[in-house]
Amino acid sequence: MKPPDIEAVGITKTFGALKAVDNVSLHLPPGVFHALLGENGAGKSTLVKCLMGFYPADQGVVKVNGEPLRVGSPKEARRHGIGMVFQHFTLVPSMTVAENLVLARPDLPMVIDWKAERVRLAEFLKQAPFHVDPDSRISTLSAGQKQKVEILKELYLETRFLILDEPTSVLTPQEADEVLGLLRRMVDRGELSVLLITHKFREVFAFCDGVTVLRRGKQAGAGRTADLDSARMAEMMMGEARAERKVGKTRSPGGPVLYLDGIGAVGDSGVEAVKEVRLTVREGEIVGIAGVSGNGQRELLEAIAGQREMTAGAITVDGERHLPTREMLLQHRFFILPEEPLRNASAPRMSVAENIAFRLFDRPPFQKFGFLLDRKAIADFGREMIRKFSVRPPEGELAIGDLSGGNVQRAILARELSSGKVRVLVAANPCFGLDFKAVDFIHDQLLQARNDGAAVLLISEDLDELLELADRIFVMSEGKLVFETTPEAADLALIGRQMAGQRV
Amino acid sequence: MKLKGPDLFVPLGAVAAAMLVFGVFCAALGVNPLGVYASLWKAGFGSWYSWQNTLVRASPLLLCGLCTALPARAGIIVIGNEGAVVVGGLGAITAGLSTAQMPSLVSLTFMVLAAMLCGGLWIAFSVALQHYRGVSAVISGLLLNYLAIALMNQLIEGPLRDPSSFNSPATFPLPLDHRLGFFSGTHVHHGLLFGVIGCLVAWFLVERTTFGFSMKVAGGNVRTAKLVGLPVGRLVVMAGFLGGACAGIAGMVEVAAVHGRGNESLNAGYGYTGILVAFLARQSPLGVMLFSVLVGGLVAGSGMLQRAHDLPDATITVLEGTLFLFILLSDTVYGRLKIPGGKANAVAA
Ligand SMILES: Nc1ncnc2c1ncn2[C@@H]1O[C@H](COP(=O)(O)OP(=O)(O)OP(=O)(O)O)[C@@H](O)[C@H]1O
Ligand SMILES: [Mg+2]
Numbered sequence: 001m002k003p004p005d006i007e008a009v010g011i012t013k014t015f016g017a018l019k020a021v022d023n024v025s026l027h028l029p030p031g032v033f034h035a036l037l038g039e040n041g042a043g044k045s046t047l048v049k050c051l052m053g054f055y056p057a058d059q060g061v062v063k064v065n066g067e068p069l070r071v072g073s074p075k076e077a078r079r080h081g082i083g084m085v086f087q088h089f090t091l092v093p094s095m096t097v098a099e100n101l102v103l104a105r106p107d108l109p110m111v112i113d114w115k116a117e118r119v120r121l122a123e124f125l126k127q128a129p130f131h132v133d134p135d136s137r138i139s140t141l142s143a144g145q146k147q148k149v150e151i152l153k154e155l156y157l158e159t160r161f162l163i164l165d166e167p168t169s170v171l172t173p174q175e176a177d178e179v180l181g182l183l184r185r186m187v188d189r190g191e192l193s194v195l196l197i198t199h200k201f202r203e204v205f206a207f208c209d210g211v212t213v214l215r216r217g218k219q220a221g222a223g224r225t226a227d228l229d230s231a232r233m234a235e236m237m238m239g240e241a242r243a244e245r246k247v248g249k250t251r252s253p254g255g256p257v258l259y260l261d262g263i264g265a266v267g268d269s270g271v272e273a274v275k276e277v278r279l280t281v282r283e284g285e286i287v288g289i290a291g292v293s294g295n296g297q298r299e300l301l302e303a304i305a306g307q308r309e310m311t312a313g314a315i316t317v318d319g320e321r322h323l324p325t326r327e328m329l330l331q332h333r334f335f336i337l338p339e340e341p342l343r344n345a346s347a348p349r350m351s352v353a354e355n356i357a358f359r360l361f362d363r364p365p366f367q368k369f370g371f372l373l374d375r376k377a378i379a380d381f382g383r384e385m386i387r388k389f390s391v392r393p394p395e396g397e398l399a400i401g402d403l404s405g406g407n408v409q410r411a412i413l414a415r416e417l418s419s420g421k422v423r424v425l426v427a428a429n430p431c432f433g434l435d436f437k438a439v440d441f442i443h444d445q446l447l448q449a450r451n452d453g454a455a456v457l458l459i460s461e462d463l464d465e466l467l468e469l470a471d472r473i474f475v476m477s478e479g480k481l482v483f484e485t486t487p488e489a490a491d492l493a494l495i496g497r498q499m500a501g502q503r504v
Numbered sequence: 505m506k507l508k509g510p511d512l513f514v515p516l517g518a519v520a521a522a523m524l525v526f527g528v529f530c531a532a533l534g535v536n537p538l539g540v541y542a543s544l545w546k547a548g549f550g551s552w553y554s555w556q557n558t559l560v561r562a563s564p565l566l567l568c569g570l571c572t573a574l575p576a577r578a579g580i581i582v583i584g585n586e587g588a589v590v591v592g593g594l595g596a597i598t599a600g601l602s603t604a605q606m607p608s609l610v611s612l613t614f615m616v617l618a619a620m621l622c623g624g625l626w627i628a629f630s631v632a633l634q635h636y637r638g639v640s641a642v643i644s645g646l647l648l649n650y651l652a653i654a655l656m657n658q659l660i661e662g663p664l665r666d667p668s669s670f671n672s673p674a675t676f677p678l679p680l681d682h683r684l685g686f687f688s689g690t691h692v693h694h695g696l697l698f699g700v701i702g703c704l705v706a707w708f709l710v711e712r713t714t715f716g717f718s719m720k721v722a723g724g725n726v727r728t729a730k731l732v733g734l735p736v737g738r739l740v741v742m743a744g745f746l747g748g749a750c751a752g753i754a755g756m757v758e759v760a761a762v763h764g765r766g767n768e769s770l771n772a773g774y775g776y777t778g779i780l781v782a783f784l785a786r787q788s789p790l791g792v793m794l795f796s797v798l799v800g801g802l803v804a805g806s807g808m809l810q811r812a813h814d815l816p817d818a819t820i821t822v823l824e825g826t827l828f829l830f831i832l833l834s835d836t837v838y839g840r841l842k843i844p845g846g847k848a849n850a851v852a853a
Contacts, residue, residue: 306730326733336731345731347724358721358732362714371713 003030003160003193004064004080011050011060013043015402018393020046022217023060028161028195033187035204035225036197038214039237039435040406041392044197045087047214048163051195052084053077078106083159085150087166087197087405087433091138097149098134101156124156129182139268142294144175151179163195166405168203169433172292172461176200180207199435201230213237238437247444250451253471254283257318257455258424264312265296265303273299275479276312281424281455286446288470289459289481292499296479297459298339301428304457305336307344317424326362333423335359337430341412348401352391352411353382355400359419385414390441405433413442422449428459443469463495477501511791515784518830519798525830526823535813547808548801559692560762562800564589564754566699568778569785569792570706571623571751575631575641576787577710578743579723584630584645585751586775587652588623592752593759594656595622597664597766600678600759611682615756616698623752624745626652631744635737641744653771660766674767684761695757699796702750706789709746719743751775777803780824783831799824 006028013021021043028034038044050057053073062069064080077083091100102108102117121134130148138146147167154162162183168176184207186192196208204211205225213221213236221236258281267273273296281287291297302308304315306324315322317332328334338344346355357378360366366377382396389410391403400408409430416425427446431439446469450456459476460466466473467487475483475498483498485491527537548558571585599618603611630648634641664675684694710716722729722739729736754774759766781799785791806820 306733307727324730324733325735329733338731343725344727347721347728350720350724354717358728361717367714371715373712373714373717375712 001081001158001160002190004082005029005066006051006082006161006193007063007066008047008051009061009063011047011057011062013046013050013055013057019217021050021057021214024212024214024217024219025060026212028193031187031190031193032210033184033194033196033208035208035211036195036214037199037204037211037233037237038220040410040433040438041216041404042214042237043217044214045165045404048084048165048195048197051077052082052163054084075106078157078159081158081160082163083154083157083161084163085147085154085165085167087169089146089150091146091149091153093139094137096135096137097132097141097152100138100149101134101153104153104157106157121156125152128152128155129186130179142292144171144179144293147171147175148179151183160191161193161195163197165197166199166433167196168198168200173202176203177206183207199433199439201233201436204233205230215239234436237435243440245440245444247447247451249447249471251284253285254453256280257283258457259316260304260313261316262313263300263303263310263315265299265308266311267296267299272311273479274303277476277479277481278313279457279474279481281457283455284450284453285471286450286456286458286469288466288473289457289476290463290466290473290495290499291461291476293461295476295499297428297461297476299479300476301336301338301426301459304426305338305344329359330363330420333420335416335419335422335425337413337416337425337427339429339432342401342405342408345412346400346408349399351382351397352386352400352403353379353396356382356385356396356411356415359415385418386411388418389414406435406438409434409442410438413445417445417449422452422454424455424457425449426457426459429461430458431460431462431465463492475499511786511788514834515786515791515795515831518834519784519827522823522827522830525826529822529826530813530815530819533815535815540809540813540815543808543812544802544805547805554801554804556690556692557804558797558801559696560800561803562796563693563696563699564757564774565778565781565796565800565803566696566792567702567750567754567757568774569781569796570702570778570789571627571747571754571775572779572782573785573787573789573792574706574710574747574750575627575740575743576782577716577723578719578740579726580631580634580641580740580744582627582631582645582744582747583642583779584627584648584748584775585778586771586773587645587649588626588748588751589755589758589775590649590652590656590770591626591755592619592623592748593755593766593770594659595619595752596756596759597675597678600682601664601676604679604682608679608681612684612760615760616753619752619756620749621752623755624749627748627751628741628745632737632741635740649775656766656768656770660768664766666765669767672767674763674765677765678760680764682760683764684757693757693761695761698753698757700793702753703789703793706746706750706792710789715742751778754778777824780828780831783828799827 008026011021011024024047036044049055051062053069053076070076098121101121125134130152132145132149180203183194187194198204208225210224211222215237260277260279263274263277265274277300279287289297299308303310317334322328322332342348357366361373366374368374379396386394386396391407391410400411430442446456458470467490470487473485473487474481475495477499478501530537530540547554549555568585568589571588572582575582595618596615599614600611603614626648630641630644633639633644660675661673665673666676686693718734718739721734722736726736755770758770763769777799781792781795784795802820802823806817809815809819810817
């Protein structure tokens with residue numbers, strides 16, 4: 001089956017007063033690899049959800065091979081071979097790869113003939129672009145493997161027009177190259193069309209034929225990749241050229257502040273995920289922890305944040321024992337920016353302003369007479385933070401779950417950085433899925449906190465980010481810190497081997 | 505959270521759908537559904553007299569609804585309401601009988617406090633089991649209901665039994681002036697006040713206090729609550745205690761206003777119906793006020809169905825069950841409907 005010809009004409013989609021997508025047109029003939037770019041909240045996810053029939057568009061039509069697609073029907077889109085990998089994982093964690101693939105089939109019979117299905121699946125996997133063990137449980141896979149399974153699922157469902165919503169934000173550059181490269185080959189063979197949403201220009205130039213750029217819902221530009229350079233694309237995205245970075249390192253580190261004393265923690269599957277992690281972060285210093293995802297970084301952060309039991313060790317701040325209680329968090333001015341903030345650091349159904357107030361709501365001026373909540377103070381503070389951190393749309397009453405990924409990140413960052421002077425800041429992959437402007441903004445904020453004397457622990461899978469920001473870098477592998485270096489002395493090949501768990 | 509369009513439309517839609525199915529059920533029994541609807545309306549809301557009946561039924565429902573609605577805001581599903589009503593009633597009668605010599609107001613105060621303590625601890629225990637030991641509060645609540653009923657039978661047939669109560673065992677009666685009175689000119693007892701005040705206080709607690717806010721954070725996302733250092737265990741157990749205390753007062757009201765003594769009627773099903781009320785109200789205390797009256801009207805109409813249409817008493821239970829089914833179903837619809845003022849499903853970007 002050939003990929004379909006997809007044409008969107010004048011798509012408009014509003015949420016309340018907000019025009020998330022405003023009169024956007026897009027034509028994708030069969031066999032293209034096209035990129036959809038735009039800053040956070042530009043409307044990329046919303047546009048492709050309209051293409052998928054996941055949202056009914058308010059105006060405009062989607063034509064498949066010239067025929068208008070019936071609106072609001074993902075099933076119909078699927079029938080035409082249109083499929084999508086969402087920005088967040090949709091696999092069932094407790095099931096195996098095989099089960100996830102088979103159960104996704106729309107024409108599933110009441111009683112599944114597993115034997116026949118397995119034969120079919122084995123045949124499919126034989127000619128599939130990536131190799132994943134069909135019997136491994138999803139919860140045991142790394143982010144990169146999960147992403148591969150998501151894509152395999154679409155291919156298994158005979159998707160010929162594949163929409164990928166930021167598939168690489170959770171992947172290492174090597175993993176991203178592998179996945180996108182294999183898809184590129186399928187496109188070259190004329191088996192597939194791909195519409196890729198991404199924030200990474202590198203991927204656009206390496207894999208895409210053309211780009212469409214959205215800005216605040218409107219079509220801000222389009223063109224062939226060959227005719228563009230990254231400065232021009234940045235300008236289309238933001239309506240202005242990329243600004244110079246303002247904040248640099250202005251001081252050198254002082255005395256020790258944060259001390260992790262042999263921390264241990266157990267992972268979800270019951271195995272020891274963090275083993276005796278011991279490190280010191282000094283005043284005015286950023287210490288980075290590098291590593292491939294799934295090597296205990298998540299568990300380490302959760303243990304520090306009080307979301308997971310610490311099975312060994314202790315945390316000290318300025319020589320005092322630290323426990324994750326409200327009193328101590330405040331006293332030690334201890335703030336945390338976990339990855340996936342919607343899942344880990346927000347209450348999605350509560351409003352943006354309320355979420356921003358989580359650190360401070362129970363003390364004046366938000367609290368009155370010891371027990372009353374001053375809702376006006378919360379709304380005012382929310383409005384101020386939304387302005388200061390440029391959260392869009394600037395409406396504090398909106399449920400935070402309705403913000404775009406990047407804007408959730410900004411709102412949570414606002415809370416963690418503005419609830420008092422920061423002494424300790426622990427951040428994990430703070431720039432996953434953010435546009436370059438937001439990345440610059442967050443990097444500036446982290447450096448600013450460092451320059452103001454905070455001890456910053458930055459756990460990141462993005463080595464470039466660590467090399468740019470950190471004063472010292474540890475490599476974490478299989479739950480242990482296995483290597484320490486500084487950005488100046490860093491030997492990339494050596495770090496890579498350490499991350500991969502190859503001792504020298 | 506403000507009461508938004510869908511918070512009202514969706515449950516009312518579920519009520520309408522349930523009524524429709526219930527009508528088909530009546531038709532299948534050979535009774536004209538329109539006649540049944542008319543009777544239900546007449547018995548529940550048709551006259552001042554029937555309104556009074558409805559309000560009498562609504563007063564325990566207000567409190568029993570809170571028993572589910574309050575812990576729900578902290579993210580815990582409680583269905584042990586019936587047990588909390590029963591132990592609350594037992595606590596109240598025990599306190600009432602042991603303070604029979606004291607002034608009426610003092611005795612009543614002790615009864616309320618004892619009822620709150622018993623009902624509160626009952627539910628708090630079940631919530632604590634879930635939080636600290638991983639036993640679902642739904643399961644433990646259900647089992648604790650049976651335990652409470654067994655305890656009641658044990659007490660009213662044993663140590664608390666009034667020997668003069670032959671065929672239906674009961675405790676000694678409360679002195680007449682130690683009972684709750686009636687609003688003048690009506691047969692609506694003062695228990696209604698407890699219910700209304702309970703809902704207003706609960707609303708205030710949830711929406712206007714820092715405690716209520718903490719509860720909502722814990723209910724909204726436990727991981728986040730831990731991240732910002734909230735004592736999640738204490739919060740959910742406290743929410744359970746408050747909910748249980750409300751159900752306990754419902755038991756006290758049954759004892760001190762309706763029966764004047766403790767007997768088997770403590771286990772009259774208000775606890776279960778309260779769960780229905782809470783779900784209809786989407787766990788909002790103000791919604792509990794509205795839907796207690798609505799469901800109270802249905803309960804009040806059950807007798808009428810028997811008299812006017814020769815339908816068994818349990819027919820209304822069928823309606824309640826259908827209603828529950830539809831309200832649970834509607835939860836899957838909620839958010840997908842395009843209702844003016846509503847918002848689309850929160851799909852993470
Ligand atoms: N269900 C919704 N209800 C209300 N507003 C929404 C909803 N979904 C998205 N929005 C808003 O529409 C705008 C576009 O969101 P969208 O998710 O399409 O952005 P995006 O370009 O994918 O951004 P990101 O790069 O951060 O993922 C945002 O301002 C967002 O807040
Ligand atoms: Mg998006």
